[in-house]
Amino acid sequence: MPISPYLTSLRERVGNDLLLLPAVSAVIRNDVGEVLLARSHGNDEWALIGGGLEPGEEPASAILREIREELGVEARVLRIVGAYGGESMFITYPNGDRCAYVTTAYACRLVSEAFTIEEDELREVAWFTPEDLSQLETQPYVARILADAGMAI
Template identity: 90%
Template sequence: MPISPYLKSLRERVGNDLLLLPAVSAVIRNDVGEVLLARSYGDDEWALIGGGLEPGEEPAAAILREIREELGVEAEVSQIVGAYGGEGMFITYPNGDRCAYVTTAYACQLVSEALTIEEDELREVAWFTPDEVSGLDTQPWVARILTDAGIAT
């Protein structure tokens, strides 16, 4: 999904300046213990499915919306893994926009594994064993979240 109307209105006022934004991330595992990761366009690093909250949106509802939008499938939230912020959550996008995210990570299960990837946002998704994840180039916060979720990386 392109930039939200809310974030677009902020960017019109602050340009590329740093914004502190609330976000959500999904730790999605399948029945054999693999973890679902994705890569976006313009970024070679693997990451968790997730995104920003809209004004007034509950975080648990936001992660279900993000999964639905990005993967085309319904999901269920089982528990909060943790909340994460700090310098490891700073991102500068290719257009120069700078964001500092504070994300709440949720353990989630997909209702179906028949994914329909949002091709405007994601270029690739794949299932990985914990051993495979440790050899991937991932976003800086992925290992910390997966470790907290009980997934060795």
């Protein structure tokens, strides 16, 4: 789901102005130590699977929902990697909407690696080795979270 009804109602009132929003991110690794990254439509940078919280939603439940929505597969939360904010979490979307996210990152495992991406939201997902990561163009926050998860870029 690209934009929630809650966020739509906020945008109707504030337009493209900056919103501070809670979010979640998933560091998903497989049995050989690769990490799963995704690219969304309109952005060439690789990012972690994740998204915004809905009102009243627990962060751990939100990351499981986001994984289910974006990859069509169940997952389990292993641990919290950390909480992140600041300049690297500012995003301006193609439509001009500006957001400053504060994200809780979780280490997660997929129940099955046979997933199907949500093509309305993601255009590509791929597994990367730690060595591959230094060659990728990633969103600014990714290196910080992966380093805290034990995968330095």
